[in-house]
Every structure is written in structure tokens, then in C-alpha cells.
Amino acid sequence: MSDNNHKIEDSAQFDIIVMGGGPSGANAAIAAARDGHRVLLVEKHGFLGGSLTAMGVGPMMSFHNPAGEQVVMGQAEELIQRLMKKDASPGHVPDSVTYCSTVTPFDSEALKVELESMFLEAGGELLYHTHFAGADIDEANRVRSILLCNKAGLTRYAAKVFVDATGDGDLAAALGASFAKGRDADNAMQPMTMNLKVGNVDMRAVRADVIANPDNFDFDMGVEEGLKRLAETSRVSLKAYVKTWQAAKERGEVTVPREYVLFFETATPGVVIINTSRIQGLDGTNPHDLSRAEVLGRQQNLEIFRFLKQHCRGFEKAIRMDSASQIGIRETRRVRGRYTLTAEDIVNETDFPDSIALGGYPIDIHSPDAVETNSTHLAKNTRYQIPMRCLVLDEPDNLIVAGRCISATHEAMAAFRVTPIAMAIGQAAGAMASVSILEDTPANQVPYASVRKRLLSANARL
Numbered sequence: 001m002s003d004n005n006h007k008i009e010d011s012a013q014f015d016i017i018v019m020g021g022g023p024s025g026a027n028a029a030i031a032a033a034r035d036g037h038r039v040l041l042v043e044k045h046g047f048l049g050g051s052l053t054a055m056g057v058g059p060m061m062s063f064h065n066p067a068g069e070q071v072v073m074g075q076a077e078e079l080i081q082r083l084m085k086k087d088a089s090p091g092h093v094p095d096s097v098t099y100c101s102t103v104t105p106f107d108s109e110a111l112k113v114e115l116e117s118m119f120l121e122a123g124g125e126l127l128y129h130t131h132f133a134g135a136d137i138d139e140a141n142r143v144r145s146i147l148l149c150n151k152a153g154l155t156r157y158a159a160k161v162f163v164d165a166t167g168d169g170d171l172a173a174a175l176g177a178s179f180a181k182g183r184d185a186d187n188a189m190q191p192m193t194m195n196l197k198v199g200n201v202d203m204r205a206v207r208a209d210v211i212a213n214p215d216n217f218d219f220d221m222g223v224e225e226g227l228k229r230l231a232e233t234s235r236v237s238l239k240a241y242v243k244t245w246q247a248a249k250e251r252g253e254v255t256v257p258r259e260y261v262l263f264f265e266t267a268t269p270g271v272v273i274i275n276t277s278r279i280q281g282l283d284g285t286n287p288h289d290l291s292r293a294e295v296l297g298r299q300q301n302l303e304i305f306r307f308l309k310q311h312c313r314g315f316e317k318a319i320r321m322d323s324a325s326q327i328g329i330r331e332t333r334r335v336r337g338r339y340t341l342t343a344e345d346i347v348n349e350t351d352f353p354d355s356i357a358l359g360g361y362p363i364d365i366h367s368p369d370a371v372e373t374n375s376t377h378l379a380k381n382t383r384y385q386i387p388m389r390c391l392v393l394d395e396p397d398n399l400i401v402a403g404r405c406i407s408a409t410h411e412a413m414a415a416f417r418v419t420p421i422a423m424a425i426g427q428a429a430g431a432m433a434s435v436s437i438l439e440d441t442p443a444n445q446v447p448y449a450s451v452r453k454r455l456l457s458a459n460a461r462l
């Protein structure tokens with residue numbers, strides 16, 4: 001096929017193509033490649049990690065439920081162990097915000113290398129700097145190939161099974177799959193955030209300030225627990241400067257629609273991620289909205305950085321490092337699959353016959369239109385299940401969806417969207433793709449027993 005300007009080339013046939021190299025896609029690709037399949041992992045950036053690298057997100061939260069039981073293991077935990085061996089993560093540390101029991105800081109450069117190594121060691125093939133551009137369906141309504149766009153032009157890549165791990169469900173949407181966006185009432189989605197890394201922060205001074213002025217900080221489990229965790233943790237997380245921020249807002253110094261400065265110390269002491277800007281009312285699948293969000297995010301970060309330097313102890317000599325290479329997108333499309341996970345399933349811990357991953361993170365909704373963040377904290381021993389049916393559609397039968405765009409409501413997605421759970425879902429997607437090929441069964445009909453066996457043998461928790 002060609003038009004006047006573009007010739008479309010055909011590439012080799014793969015067993016499995018994973019579209020998107022974020023936490024879910026990288027793990028799907030690693031799991032499938034470890035089973036010996038010919039796997040192509042396609043990513044628009046020049047590195048893996050998705051939000052954790054490109055959007056400057058961190059720490060990973062949380063591998064544990066509120067009681068402190070580890071509910072995410074498998075490849076995600078293997079990644080942390082590898083990072084720890086290289087001194088690139090302190091491992092799971094107490095969360096001093098007291099929102100979760102633990103958070104897991106990491107060095108984002110090391111993460112890029114480690115994810116790449118895990119995939120390449122398994123024999124996978126990487127294709128960076130490449131955008132998804134379209135897909136085509138055969139007579140049996142199966143995905144035959146996808147069209148990719150890069151420096152070489154447009155190329156068609158064929159495979160037996162496809163995994164959509166774009167976060168936005170780009171592949172599923174192009175195939176005409178039904179999807180939802182945002183809240184039921186008005187389709188409004190969680191806001192975007194431009195994360196900013198700030199260095200040379202005097203963390204001893206920050207800690208002393210928290211101890212001296214605890215009522216200027218917001219601890220989900222109260223001041224006493226917050227100060228206890230602060231003393232225990234090697235890396236600080238804070239919902240900070242509540243009163244100082246409010247006063248600066250009243251003086252007109254800051255306009256960001258946020259309640260406080262949320263920040264997290266990274267694996268590198270004194271370097272923090274400022275997760276505070278908030279861009280509401282825009283759609284992360286609309287390129288014009290995305291462009292506007294990038295501009296607004298950087299403008300908000302100027303205000304936030306100035307506020308920190310002027311008013312916050314420990315930030316006097318802080319230096320602004322890079323903002324993330326792209327705006328952080330919390331929520332866009334959620335594909336409508338064979339089962340739609342709900343908030344009730346999360347809160348009541350529905351027992352599914354086809355659980356492929358567990359989570360313990362609360363329902364965490366950054367308001368689409370107000371200066372608030374709405375959380376539903378879960379019972380201490382929560383281990384909610386993600387069913388396999390949320391990853392597949394009735395048609396096409398050779399498509400698996402992984403990560404934050406699986407089939408769920410706005411509220412349920414606000415819980416499992418975090419990176420440890422996205423990695424667990426990704427590993428399951430890779431196992432499903434593998435079973436589909438090994439047992440010559442359509443990906444949306446793979447026997448759960450086979451997937452379960454593979455996941456358990458790879459140390460996953462179901």
C-alpha cells in the first residue's frame with residue numbers, strides 16, 4: 001500500500017509485538033521474551049520506563065498493602081533487587097506521608113538500563129523512536145499488523161499476538177474498540193502533572209522543619225505516625241507546607257490548583273521529585289491539549305520552585321534540574337473489556353476465578369476540576385485482585401491490553417494505575433501472550449490455569 005508521498009514497507013514477522021515500553025509494556029515484553037518468543041517492544045521515546053522515566057514519576061508506590069504485606073512480587077520485585085545490587089534504590093522504605101505503608105525510590109537512569117537489560121538478556125528486540133500509526137484487521141477480525149512511524153518512514157509489522165501497553169489504549173482505539181474516559185457523569189479525567197526534579201535540597205533542614213512545625217504538613221495517619229515514619233525512613237515523602245502554601249496563594253504568588261507541595265526524595269539523597277503542578281480540563285489523547293499542558297506545566301513549575309526557594313526551609317540553595325521530558329498523564333482511555341473492574345471490587349476485595357495480579361494501593365483521585373485529592377483508604381489487610389478478563393476484549397481475539405488502560409471504572413483505575421501494580425499486570429499480559437502461542441489458543445481465550453502456573457513459577461502474587 002502506498003500513497004503519493006509514503007511508501008509502506010513490510011518488516012519481518014514477530015510472535016508478539018508490545019506497543020509501549022512503560023512499566024506494564026516492558027514487563028509484558030520481558031515475560032514473553034523469557035518464554036523464548038520473538039518479541040518486538042516498540043516505544044516512542046529512546047528508553048524504557050514510561051511514566052517512571054519519561055514523566056519523571058517516582059517513587060514506585062506501593063508494593064505493599066496498608067498492613068505492610070507485600071502484594072506485588074514477580075518481575076517488579078526482581079527489578080528492585082537488581083537496582084538495589086547496583087546501589088540504585090534503597091528498596092522499600094516507610095512512607096512518611098503515611099498514605100501507603102511503603103514507597104520505593106529508584107535512580108531513573110539506572111532503571112532505564114535495568115529494564116533494557118532484563119529484556120535484551122531474554123532475547124527481545126527493541127524499536128525506539130517509533131510511534132504507533134495504525135493497525136489492520138484480517139478477514140477473521142484478528143489484528144494482522146500494525147503500522148509504525150519513525151525515521152525510516154512507515155513500516156508494517158506483523159505478529160501473532162499484540163499487547164497494547166500505550167497507557168492510552170492507542171492500539172485498541174485504532175481498532176475500533178469501545179472505551180470510556182474519566183468520570184461517568186462528565187467524562188472529566190484526572191489532571192496532568194509536569195514533574196520537576198530539584199537538587200541540592202538540605203534534607204536535614206527539611207526533617208528539622210517537619211519536627212518543629214508538624215501542623216504545616218499533612219499526614220494521612222496523623223502527626224504522631226508521620227513523625228514516627230519520618231524518623232524510620234531513609235527517604236522523605238511529604239505533603240508539605242500546607243499553611244505557607246495557602247498564604248502564598250492568598251498573596252497571589254501561586255496559582256496552582258493544589259492543596260500543598262507534594263514531594264518525594266529520590267534514591268539520590270537531596271534530590272526530590274516535585275509532583276505538584278496540576279493541569280485540569282485537558283485530554284491526554286488530544287495533541288493540542290497535550291501541547292498546551294506541556295507549556296502550562298512548565299509555567300506552574302516556575303511558581304512552585306520560586307515558592308520553595310523563598311519560603312521553605314532546606315530549599316534555600318536548591319537547584320532546579322530538568323522537568324520531565326513529557327507531561328505526566330494520569331488517565332485517558334479505559335478499554336471496555338470482558339470484565340470492568342469497579343471500586344466495589346477494590347474495596348470489597350472481590351474474589352475472582354481468574355486473578356492475575358494483586359494490589360494494595362488506595363483509590364487515589366486527583367480531582368479533575370477542584371483543589372482537592374479524594375482518597376478511599378482500604379482495610380489494613382487488603383489484597384484486591386485484577387481479573388484476567390479486564391485485559392481482553394471480545395474482538396479482536398489476538399489483542400491484550402496492559403497497564404492503566406485496562407477495563408475498569410474511573411475509580412478502580414485510580415487504585416491499580418500505580419507502577420508496581422501496572423508492572424504486575426504487564427507481567428501477566430506477557431504470560432497470556434506466551435500461553436496463546438504455546439497452546440495455539442486465541443489470546444482472549446487462554447486457559448487461566450496455564451497463565452496462573454506461569455505467573456506463580458515466576459514468583460508473582462495472585
Ligand SMILES: Cc1cc2nc3c(=O)[nH]c(=O)nc-3n(C[C@H](O)[C@H](O)[C@H](O)COP(=O)(O)OP(=O)(O)OC[C@H]3O[C@@H](n4cnc5c(N)ncnc54)[C@H](O)[C@@H]3O)c2cc1C
Nearest residue numbers: 020022023024044050051061132167193328329403404419
Ligand atoms: C504525574 C503522575 C504522578 C504519578 N505518581 C505516581 C507515583 O508516585 N508512584 C507510582 O507508582 N505511580 C504514579 N503514577 C501512576 C503511574 O506512573 C502510571 O499510571 C503507570 O506508569 C502506568 O503504566 P503504563 O505502563 O500503563 O503506562 P505508561 O507509564 O504511561 O507507559 C506507556 C508507554 O507507552 C509509550 N507510548 C504511548 N503511546 C505510544 C505510541 N502511540 N507510540 C509509541 N509509544 C507509545 C509511552 O512513551 C510510554 O513509555 C503517577 C502518574 C502521573 C502521571
